[in-house]
Each structure stands twice: as structure tokens, then as C-alpha cells.
Amino acid sequence: MSAAEDDIRTLTPEPDALGERLDRWLAAQCPDLSRSRCKALIEAGALSVDGAALTDPSAKLREGVYQLHVPAPEPASPRPEALPLDILFEDDHLIVVNKAAGMTVHPAAGAWTGTLVHALLHHCAGSLSGVGGVMRPGIVHRLDKDTSGVMVAAKSDAAHQGLSEQFAAHEAERAYIAFTRGAPKPRQGRIETRLGRSDHDRKKIAVLPEHSKAGKHAVTNYETLSVYGQVPGASVGTPVAARVACRLETGRTHQIRVHMAHIACPLLGDPLYGKGRGGVLAKLDDGKVFRDFSRQALHAAVLGFVHPVSGETLRFETDLPADMARLQGFLETL
Known part of the structure; x- marks a missing residue:
């Protein structure tokens, strides 16, 4: 999406609203956005007052001119990308890879492309487990973007459930x-x-x-x-x-x-x-x-x-x- 499609909103608080919690006030001003969405936007630095970014949703509302930057919607689901993978093992149910440092595991703010999920979608050609949700198909556990090493992803729902149970029980x-x-x-x-x-x-x-x-x-x-x-x-x-x-x-x-x-x-x-x-x-x-x-x-x-x-x-x-x-x-x- 281009920056032209982003939504920039300018808001000025009424005097009687001063002192309110920031995310609560913002949600009231933007009925199309949930409070949790407003909170996430603030934490991401999308709200500023008089040009200074705000990142604490619990901060008190003060005088000034507020500007909210609402990013344009991202694609509903990640698209396959032909990215290199170091595959250690693969069968019909799971795939084990040696993740390179610098690769984000799944799409999120600031990383809507080039993730391990995008690479797996291409390599596995639609055979990833959907249990992890639209943005995290097949993902059972994560590594930080700049941490390298071994990861397993599920290709079938049965594998996803079984692996998740092992990780939850600390058996892996x-x-x-x-x-x-x-x-x-x-x-x-x-x-x-x-x-x-x-x-x-x-x-x-x-x-x-x-x-x-x-x-x-x-x-x-x-x-x-x-x-x-x-x-x-x-x-x-x-x-x-x-x-x-x-x-x-x-x-x-x-x-x-x-x-x-x-x-x-x-x-x-x-x-x-x-x-x-x-x-x-x-x-x-x-x-x-x-x-x-x-x-x-x-x-x-x-x-x-x-x-x-x-x-x-x-x-x-x-x-x-x-x-x-x-x-x-x-x-x-x-």
C-alpha cells in the first residue's frame, strides 16, 4: 500500500477532556477504531502532539494539537515469496529449517513481506497448517528476527496440535x-x-x-x-x-x-x-x-x-x- 492511502487525522481535545487517559480519549474520538487498536497505534508511535510522538497509552491527555497516523490496511493474508530456506527435514506433516538471522518469522507491523511465513507459503505450496491463523500459518514457536537457528513449522493440523502440546508442556x-x-x-x-x-x-x-x-x-x-x-x-x-x-x-x-x-x-x-x-x-x-x-x-x-x-x-x-x-x-x- 502507498503512503497516500494512509489516514492522517488531526484532533484537538476539548478542555473538559484534559486529564483523561490517552487511549480512552482517542477511542472516543475515533469510533471506527477499537480501544485496543488505539492502544496499539499509540505504542507504535502513530500518535503525536504538537509534533512530539507519544507512546504511552495510559498517559494523561494534555492541551495541544494531536495527529494520528492510521496506516492503510495490509493485505488480508500474506502472499507466497520465493525466498531461500535452509531445510533440515521435511515430510507431509512438518518442516524443520535453520532460520537465518535477519528474517522475521511472521508478518507484523514493519515486516509485511520477506518473512519465514512468506517463504514457507511458497515452498509448501498451500500445505501449511491453518491453526496458527491467517498471519501465522504453520507457526508453532518463534525466534527473534536477529536470532538464528532451528525452527519447526507444521504442515498439517494434526502436526500443529501435537507440536503445540509438546511446547506447552515443555517437552521439546x-x-x-x-x-x-x-x-x-x-x-x-x-x-x-x-x-x-x-x-x-x-x-x-x-x-x-x-x-x-x-x-x-x-x-x-x-x-x-x-x-x-x-x-x-x-x-x-x-x-x-x-x-x-x-x-x-x-x-x-x-x-x-x-x-x-x-x-x-x-x-x-x-x-x-x-x-x-x-x-x-x-x-x-x-x-x-x-x-x-x-x-x-x-x-x-x-x-x-x-x-x-x-x-x-x-x-x-x-x-x-x-x-x-x-x-x-x-x-x-x-
Whole structure:
């Protein structure tokens, strides 16, 4: 859709409305939009006042001229696209792929084309399970856009149901390789928290208080496989970075990224939960290794499950992608 088809609305609040909750007021001004839709638009930065973007739906209405940008409707369903896929296994019921970093799993705001769903629709020629909905056919679990590694998608409804049950019961084996700033203390352990949307940054997931009724229970088991370098001036045994294996008991949004940052070992290259580009990553910009490592250093290395139709035990393991292998090679020189 072209920008000319977007809907730009200018709104000025009445004096007696000042102080109202922003999303409630906006929904009242735009009866064709639900309150949840208004809330999503605000969180996406589509509402501004006097030229300044607003992103908190619960903020209080204040004086000013408001402008709402309602994007033109996207196609009702994604269309097949001939995109390359690294296929590890495929039969009539499911397909296992090694997803490349940079590929979004399913269509969403800002990624209406070029997703794994588009690629699967083309490759599978209409044989994906519809259980996941119009925008997520066949999708049983997800990886972040910039996380690489093994994923399974369902081609039949029976496979979708069976796989979903295994993931919900935490019966699928999921192991990730991460490179972290510093090394975990202790070197092996279990991180168990509640995770939910951050009140301060809607793009982030945060660790919530244990007694919180919000969020979801999340468990990550980790083991430090290697440590690299020594932080100058720090006590002996304070590594610059580490290679860590993480095994999931639950699969929450950004779980490993948030949990490792929570124990003061953010993933190298993580633009959301990391601590800037100083230290280790600054040395990667000298051109001798590669210009930049701008994604989180996280790879879904292992996926194991029981085939939901045949009953066969399947397990897939992939090597580090080229960029993470180069990163490891650099770390080994520290």
C-alpha cells in the first residue's frame, strides 16, 4: 500500500477532556477504531502532539494539537515469496529449517513481506497448517528476527496440535548458544523469574517482582562452556566474555536475552538489552575481523521433539552461523 492511502487525522481535545487517559480519549474520538487498536497505534508511535510522538497509552491527555497516523490496511493474508530456506527435514506433516538471522518469522507491523511465513507459503505450496491463523500459518514457536537457528513449522493440523502440546508442556528440547559480556556467576545455574512487558519501554521485556500477577513464569538453565580474556584491572578470573549454553524450560519473548542481562551478562551485540558497543565489540570494528556485529549473539543450536504423527524422536543440531563463528574466533584471541 502507498503512503497516500494512509489516514492522517488531526484532533484537538476539548478542555473538559484534559486529564483523561490517552487511549480512552482517542477511542472516543475515533469510533471506527477499537480501544485496543488505539492502544496499539499509540505504542507504535502513530500518535503525536504538537509534533512530539507519544507512546504511552495510559498517559494523561494534555492541551495541544494531536495527529494520528492510521496506516492503510495490509493485505488480508500474506502472499507466497520465493525466498531461500535452509531445510533440515521435511515430510507431509512438518518442516524443520535453520532460520537465518535477519528474517522475521511472521508478518507484523514493519515486516509485511520477506518473512519465514512468506517463504514457507511458497515452498509448501498451500500445505501449511491453518491453526496458527491467517498471519501465522504453520507457526508453532518463534525466534527473534536477529536470532538464528532451528525452527519447526507444521504442515498439517494434526502436526500443529501435537507440536503445540509438546511446547506447552515443555517437552521439546531447546538449546541455544550465546556469547555474553562477562561470564555468569556461578558458571552454571538456573534463572527463574516472571517476565512481562516493561512499564518504561514497551519494546522491552522486563523481570517482574516475584509476587506480581502480571507476566509469565520463565525458566532458563545455563552452563558456561568457555571464557575469553581477562578484564584489565579486575580480579583474576574476571573474563571479558563467555560462550554459554542455554536450555529453555519455557519459551517467553526475549527470554534468554532478558535473563542473561538480569544476571549482568548481556548478550554481545544485543541492541535492546546490551550495554552499548564499548569493550569487546569496539575491537571488532577495526576491519580485521568484520566491520560490525549488530545483532544479539544468540543461535538456536538444538531442537528435539517427538514427531506428532509418526511418534519418531527427532533431534536437530546446527553449527554456529558464519558471523558467530567469526565472533568466537575473535574472542579466542583475547
